[in-house]
Amino acid sequence: MMTFTSLLIQTGLVLITAIAYRIIYNIHFHPLSKFPGPWYCATSSLPLAIISLLKREPKFLLGLARKYADGDNPIRISPTLLLFPKPSSIKYIYQDPRHNTKTGLYGTGMLGPPNIFTVMDGNEHKALRKALGGPQWSFGALKNVWEERVDNLVKLFVSKMTDFAKRNEEVVLCDKVAQFAADVMTLVCFGETWGFVRNSRDERNILQSFRDGLVMFGFGGRWRTFRETVLKTPLGVSLFLPKASDDRGIGFLVGQAGQLVARRERENRMAENGGKEHHDFLQHALEARFKDGNKPLSDLQKLAHVTILVTAGADTTGTAMGSTLNYLLVNKKCLDKVREEIGDADSKGLLSNPIQYEETRMHLPYTVACVKEGGLRLRPPATNLFGRVAGAGGAKICHGDVYVPEGTEMTSNAYVVQRDPEVFGPDPEVFRPERWLESDEQKLSEMEAAMFVFGVGPRVCLGKDIAVFELYKLLPEIVRRFEMDLVREGRYVVSGGVAYNKDLVVKLRLRD
Numbered sequence: 023m024m025t026f027t028s029l030l031i032q033t034g035l036v037l038i039t040a041i042a043y044r045i046i047y048n049i050h051f052h053p054l055s056k057f058p059g060p061w062y063c064a065t066s067s068l069p070l071a072i073i074s075l076l077k078r079e080p081k082f083l084l085g086l087a088r089k090y091a092d093g094d095n096p097i098r099i100s101p102t103l104l105l106f107p108k109p110s111s112i113k114y115i116y117q118d119p120r121h122n123t124k125t126g127l128y129g130t131g132m133l134g135p136p137n138i139f140t141v142m143d144g145n146e147h148k149a150l151r152k153a154l155g156g157p158q159w160s161f162g163a164l165k166n167v168w169e170e171r172v173d174n175l176v177k178l179f180v181s182k183m184t185d186f187a188k189r190n191e192e193v194v195l196c197d198k199v200a201q202f203a204a205d206v207m208t209l210v211c212f213g214e215t216w217g218f219v220r221n222s223r224d225e226r227n228i229l230q231s232f233r234d235g236l237v238m239f240g241f242g243g244r245w246r247t248f249r250e251t252v253l254k255t256p257l258g259v260s261l262f263l264p265k266a267s268d269d270r271g272i273g274f275l276v277g278q279a280g281q282l283v284a285r286r287e288r289e290n291r292m293a294e295n296g297g298k299e300h301h302d303f304l305q306h307a308l309e310a311r312f313k314d315g316n317k318p319l320s321d322l323q324k325l326a327h328v329t330i331l332v333t334a335g336a337d338t339t340g341t342a343m344g345s346t347l348n349y350l351l352v353n354k355k356c357l358d359k360v361r362e363e364i365g366d367a368d369s370k371g372l373l374s375n376p377i378q379y380e381e382t383r384m385h386l387p388y389t390v391a392c393v394k395e396g397g398l399r400l401r402p403p404a405t406n407l408f409g410r411v412a413g414a415g416g417a418k419i420c421h422g423d424v425y426v427p428e429g430t431e432m433t434s435n436a437y438v439v440q441r442d443p444e445v446f447g448p449d450p451e452v453f454r455p456e457r458w459l460e461s462d463e464q465k466l467s468e469m470e471a472a473m474f475v476f477g478v479g480p481r482v483c484l485g486k487d488i489a490v491f492e493l494y495k496l497l498p499e500i501v502r503r504f505e506m507d508l509v510r511e512g513r514y515v516v517s518g519g520v521a522y523n524k525d526l527v528v529k530l531r532l533r534d
């Protein structure tokens with residue numbers, strides 16, 4: 023009779039053989055084995071998950087792009103996933119409706135219930151986007167409905183920073199601007215600010231909770247075996263997926279979103295006009311209708327959408343602000359130029375108090391270039407593996423020069439494509455806002471087309487205009503009002519494909 027020990031040994035041998043077979047198959051016989059890349063990434067998706075866990079992904083991917091550079095050819099970064107490092111590939115992956123299914127990374131449940139961002143099927147997404155998108159997300163609506171209230175928040179921000187300046191106290195500037203962005207988000211999404219700026223703190227721990235949740239979002243999403251086995255078991259769900267009862271992380275945010283939906287629905291039922299006075303995104307979600315059958319969102323869809331509003335818009339925009347300021351503070355000449363530009367416009371009476379979005383757009387081109395260069399190009403706030411699955415017949419990328427078989431996962435990456443030397447010149451790592459002003463029209467449109475910071479195609483960021491609107495309003499106002507002495511240069515941290523800044527510390531002095 024077989025002893026327990028020999029059973030154990032035999033099971034171990036079977037397991038080792040199965041793993042060895044899988045590794046050899048993945049490296050040598052898999053349909054993607056012809057694509058170059060590090061051998062360990064071809065064996066399993068675990069190495070990439072570990073690299074994300076160590077917060078090293080952007081530099082790792084950029085290193086691969088430099089090492090394996092070969093025209094438009096992609097690099098294999100997991101057994102089933104190809105990274106396309108050249109900007110020229112973006113439109114072929116993201117504009118073609120045949121490849122509009124998102125990869126499994128999105129579908130883990132780590133970002134709460136399925137929402138417009140995480141829903142994988144292209145048709146399901148189309149219906150949701152039609153129901154939830156609309157003019158309320160555009161610059162026009164932002165200027166008409168929200169600018170005055172954002173102005174009040176800018177004024178409050180300036181007065182809080184003035185207090186810091188008067189007390190000669192150190193300020194963690196990246197946190198302060200992230201808190202401003204969180205307040206704008208809650209204002210446009212829920213009709214009220216939540217007191218981030220007023221109380222000078224991370225209210226309800228929203229920002230930290232989001233950052234805490236990114237670690238598992240990145241790790242669980244990248245490691246395929248984990249998401250397809252562990253996360254499908256009741257134990258995996260209870261251990262790793264966010265729950266509304268959690269007191270931290272994404273689960274906590276789901277709980278917050280649930281309370282907001284319930285409260286507004288209660289108010290709407292009691293209001294005579296059914297809540298028509300609200301113009302915020304929460305109200306839009308409650309009134310949203312699917313075109314086929316005029317159906318409202320289900321309760322779960324409402325909760326999911328509000329959760330994504332809390333998670334997608336707050337920290338990302340704050341990161342773009344913190345990054346721009348960081349670059350200006352370590353590049354004094356650029357900061358001086360911004361200051362001079364604002365001073366000139368001010369002396370001609372072109373700027374209001376506070377500065378309006380349209381004024382920055384029209385009269386502060388150098389400031390705009392700094393935002394683009396530092397906050398969006400060099401330190402993209404969302405530099406995830408935004409993967410798509412090659413549809414029926416496979417994908418022909420770059421005029422058919424590269425063919426990938428049906429079912430292959432394909433991704434671009436903002437940190438990598440936005441540093442392409444062929445597009446951005448021999449100094450892609452350098453903060454040089456001038457590149458956006460001195461280039462001819464053809465070069466400029468090439469550079470714009472290489473900007474993947476907000477995504478591209480039918481799933482492009484829904485809050486893009488909100489983010490730009492805020493950036494154009496707060497950043498010039500800070501430079502206009504304060505001298506900033508750098509105490510500590512900030513760090514750009516990327517966790518689970520999403521970035522935030524840490525430790526950008528300054529002392530402020532009031533300008534005349």
Ligand code: HEM
Nearest residue numbers: 138139334335338339403404408476477481483484485489
């Ligand atoms: C600088 C700030 C921001 C950056 C860099 C950013 C980046 C992105 C990117 C790259 C995507 C597309 C991802 C993909 O292809 O899967 C996306 C989608 C999305 N973003 Fe943003 N975002 C920002 C701000 C915001 C804000 C302020 C909001 C909302 C208030 C928002 C809401 C959304 C939503 C709802 C989606 C999903 C759209 C869809 O799939 O139809 N984002 N964002």
